[in-house]
Amino acid sequence: MDACGNPDEDLEKKILVAHQNNDGLKLAELYAEAAYNSPNKNKACFFMVNAYTLALEYKHPKTQSFFQFLKKHDREN
Amino acid sequence: MEKTATLDKVCLPIGKANGLPNEHYTCSSVFQEEKDILLFAKWSGLAVSAEIPNIGDVVPIHFQGIPLFIVRTKENKVKVFQNTCRHRGMILIDTAKSIEGAIRCPYHSWCYSTDGNLISTPHVGGPGRNLHEEIDRSKLGLTEVRSHVWMGVIWINLSGNAPKFEDSMKELMDRWADFDRPLFHGGKESSFTIEIAANWKLAVENYCESYHLPWVHPSLNSYSKLEDHYHIEYKNKFSGQGTKVYQQLKDKDGNVFPDFSNLEAKWDTAAEYIAVYPNVLLGVHRDHAFAIILIPDSPEKTNEHIHLFYSQEDTPEHLRLKNSEQWRLVFDEDVPVVEGMQKGRHAVNFDGGRFSPVMDNPTHCFHYWVANEVQNGRMRKS
Numbered sequence: 001m002d003a004c005g006n007p008d009e010d011l012e013k014k015i016l017v018a019h020q021n022n023d024g025l026k027l028a029e030l031y032a033e034a035a036y037n038s039p040n041k042n043k044a045c046f047f048m049v050n051a052y053t054l055a056l057e058y059k060h061p062k063t064q065s066f067f068q069f070l071k072k073h074d075r076e077n
Numbered sequence: 078m079e080k081t082a083t084l085d086k087v088c089l090p091i092g093k094a095n096g097l098p099n100e101h102y103t104c105s106s107v108f109q110e111e112k113d114i115l116l117f118a119k120w121s122g123l124a125v126s127a128e129i130p131n132i133g134d135v136v137p138i139h140f141q142g143i144p145l146f147i148v149r150t151k152e153n154k155v156k157v158f159q160n161t162c163r164h165r166g167m168i169l170i171d172t173a174k175s176i177e178g179a180i181r182c183p184y185h186s187w188c189y190s191t192d193g194n195l196i197s198t199p200h201v202g203g204p205g206r207n208l209h210e211e212i213d214r215s216k217l218g219l220t221e222v223r224s225h226v227w228m229g230v231i232w233i234n235l236s237g238n239a240p241k242f243e244d245s246m247k248e249l250m251d252r253w254a255d256f257d258r259p260l261f262h263g264g265k266e267s268s269f270t271i272e273i274a275a276n277w278k279l280a281v282e283n284y285c286e287s288y289h290l291p292w293v294h295p296s297l298n299s300y301s302k303l304e305d306h307y308h309i310e311y312k313n314k315f316s317g318q319g320t321k322v323y324q325q326l327k328d329k330d331g332n333v334f335p336d337f338s339n340l341e342a343k344w345d346t347a348a349e350y351i352a353v354y355p356n357v358l359l360g361v362h363r364d365h366a367f368a369i370i371l372i373p374d375s376p377e378k379t380n381e382h383i384h385l386f387y388s389q390e391d392t393p394e395h396l397r398l399k400n401s402e403q404w405r406l407v408f409d410e411d412v413p414v415v416e417g418m419q420k421g422r423h424a425v426n427f428d429g430g431r432f433s434p435v436m437d438n439p440t441h442c443f444h445y446w447v448a449n450e451v452q453n454g455r456m457r458k459s
Contacts, residue, residue, distance in 0.1 A: 045205030053199045059178035076207045
């Protein structure tokens with residue numbers, strides 16, 4: 001994760017590959033990883049919104065915990 | 078005024094009546110008018126519930142140009158929605174698939190549950206913010222279309238103001254109470270589509286009557302003669318024909334399909350074929366049933382979607398194939414006459430034709446319904 005809270009190059013590459021492969025479950029996990037690793041609250045929530053959205057679509061087992069993350073930061077209710 | 082006067086003739090007693098005028102089969106504006114009055118305002122057939130057998134299954138379907146999808150919800154209910162995101166109107170479902178979790182719009186990823194509720198609005202309040210005070214998710218669910226499943230068919234009322242399905246169909250549901258039970262779709266080989274170059278109403282009219290059987294279906298005539306048939310008419314609801322000499326399909330060893338259990342004795346040899354207005358043609362027999370859903374494509378083109386159903390989930394495949402082939406042959410035999418009637422409607426001075434006062438009663442019953450509904454619709458509009 002860089003100083004601005006963006007994912008490092010390796011994680012970014014993994015996210016792009018998962019997008020290309022249309023691998024929603026993997027993408028949800030990678031976005032969640034980016035969120036958990038980001039020191040910047042807004043950036044973290046941005047990534048977690050993506051993780052939560054894909055988790056909803058693909059019924060990821062951690063959907064509820066992603067939701068709680070957003071709720072804790074007043075981004076979901 | 079001329080159109081109304083002509084439709085008055087349709088509503089005369091059968092011996093004096095004319096059929097519907099040509100424009101009801103050939104004219105785009107009348108086609109549009111009938112779409113609103115006869116299809117949208119009534120309970121129309123859309124699809125069969127067997128197309129979405131599992132929880133989460135979705136299938137996009139266009140009905141008269143309206144993008145819809147059918148879905149089997151997490152609660153195992155069949156529902157019909159407009160296939161349009163409440164955000165920017167994007168089509169939500171572009172291909173038949175199984176929804177694991179939520180329906181996600183491919184554009185900005187607004188998410189809906191399978192029962193139509195808007196459950197997530199990613200970044201709607203800015204990056205990383207799923208909330209905004211002006212976006213009330215509880216009011217932005219998918220637009221549901223009234224629907225009801227009966228005889229394996231998903232019926233819809235697009236106008237939303239028809240009487241309840243059970244009230245609209247009461248008389249037929251009572252008549253066929255014996256068949257109000259789970260029907261098992263025969264699978265892939267028990268579905269087929271026939272495209273006809275004809276107005277949808279001609280398919281209804283041909284289906285209603287037995288008058289044409291000796292000439293168009295000579296193979297049926299060998300055991301199911303004209304005199305073995307009877308008319309079925311219920312004004313403004315449905316009409317059709319019945320036979321008293323239905324014979325079960327047999328394979329070379331004499332095997333037949335299992336019967337529906339506990340049928341009345343009359344069904345040992347009876348079968349009935351009823352056009353449920355507007356666009357569903359149903360047939361019932363002791364051992365199978367079928368539904369033909371007519372999907373009008375244009376004034377002179379119609380798709381007939383045919384589905385066969387059985388009394389049990391597992392029936393012999395070779396018999397199902399044979400039955401499908403047999404029915405396909407019968408329905409294919411109807412195509413030239415239905416398309417021929419369509420061609421005949423381009424004769425400028427054709428007056429809608431006359432009816433046999435004895436043999437064409439179910440067809441006249443349908444014409445009467447169309448004329449009556451269209452005239453009432455025109456009066457409401459004016």
